[in-house]
Amino acid sequence: MTTKQILYPKGKLWMAAIKPPMYSVAIMPIWVGTTVAFAETKIFNGAIFSTFIAAAILILAWENISNDVFDSETGIDKNKHHSLVNLTGKKLAVFWLGNLCLILGLLGILAIAIWQQDLTVIWLILLCCGLGYMYQGPPFRLGYQGLGEILCFFAFGPLAVSAAYYSQTQTWSTTSLLASVIVGIVTSLILFCSHFHQVNDDIAAGKRSPIVRLGTDKGSQLLTWFTASIYPLSLILVLWGVFPAWTLLSWLSLPSAFKLCRHVQQNHNQPDKVSNCKFIAVAVHFWSCLLLGVGFVL
Numbered sequence: 001m002t003t004k005q006i007l008y009p010k011g012k013l014w015m016a017a018i019k020p021p022m023y024s025v026a027i028m029p030i031w032v033g034t035t036v037a038f039a040e041t042k043i044f045n046g047a048i049f050s051t052f053i054a055a056a057i058l059i060l061a062w063e064n065i066s067n068d069v070f071d072s073e074t075g076i077d078k079n080k081h082h083s084l085v086n087l088t089g090k091k092l093a094v095f096w097l098g099n100l101c102l103i104l105g106l107l108g109i110l111a112i113a114i115w116q117q118d119l120t121v122i123w124l125i126l127l128c129c130g131l132g133y134m135y136q137g138p139p140f141r142l143g144y145q146g147l148g149e150i151l152c153f154f155a156f157g158p159l160a161v162s163a164a165y166y167s168q169t170q171t172w173s174t175t176s177l178l179a180s181v182i183v184g185i186v187t188s189l190i191l192f193c194s195h196f197h198q199v200n201d202d203i204a205a206g207k208r209s210p211i212v213r214l215g216t217d218k219g220s221q222l223l224t225w226f227t228a229s230i231y232p233l234s235l236i237l238v239l240w241g242v243f244p245a246w247t248l249l250s251w252l253s254l255p256s257a258f259k260l261c262r263h264v265q266q267n268h269n270q271p272d273k274v275s276n277c278k279f280i281a282v283a284v285h286f287w288s289c290l291l292l293g294v295g296f297v298l
């Protein structure tokens, strides 16, 4: 048994590599776009919804698998034992597994486009994939410049939510666009949180993540402001009559939001303690988006 295996049980490393909780990030834009479409038009196509969810999961799998491949080339993942490339030692196989996921995911989206006899959805999702590639792939690697959160906001927010809305209705909606701002913000919070414990590795590999740029203290303050922003935003939209009152159910994510901000404020400069904050952010994302969608359906 190697030292690595003694310190990190293989099963746990594989779970960390596959990141099951992260896949709610792919599901929620489709959920929110579809529920807004149902609220406004009473249209719901279950086959399109389930195909879109499966395709979104496959596309996010591609993003994560290829992230391990591209990061293995810059040396940034040399201490990341749960990188698929480090776990298997088979970079090429991992690369093609990622590509297979992408092809299958895009075939799902193509099926929706053919169903609709309209290529709009596929163009929107190709744009999302382009942003995903630019985040990590050469020659762009925009995540290394600290631009990942902006790409993440547009990919999982306006683009993915509008694509889901369009896949049901073949029209556009201002309400869906406004809901997508909330989805985009909470998704970017997850990415922002993922940098706190990686500052040293990021600096060593030349990655200027927002936390490397700002420092962990200012980063924890910014996190609090952005996390807090989604609650008054949804309240204003309800008071303006844009969102139904039931969407305030998303405020039930407040306990997770408080936990996230408190945890990061207390531990921002202690990598071992702050490393789990990404998963608290996933809980904020999950509950706020799930309940926002429920609020549109009720």
Ligand SMILES: C/C(=C\COP(=O)(O)OP(=O)(O)O)CCC[C@H](C)CCC[C@H](C)CCCC(C)C
Binding pocket: 025, 026, 027, 029, 055, 056, 059, 060, 063, 064, 067, 071, 077, 125, 128, 129, 131, 132, 133, 135, 148, 149, 151, 152, 155, 156, 160, 191, 194, 198
């Ligand atoms: C792979 C992502 C983050 C991991 O970043 P990092 O390298 O810091 O992580 P490790 O420490 O684990 O190595 C997420 C990046 C998100 C990206 C900016 C945008 C992705 C767009 C998706 C491809 C779009 C999916 C659309 C779907 C919902 C239809």
Ligand SMILES: O=C(O)C1=CC(=O)c2ccccc2C1=O
Binding pocket: 019, 022, 025, 060, 063, 064, 152, 187, 188, 190, 191, 194, 278
């Ligand atoms: O592994 C990660 O850190 C992330 C993976 C991922 O798919 C994702 C998607 C959207 C926002 C953030 C993240 C991650 O942080």
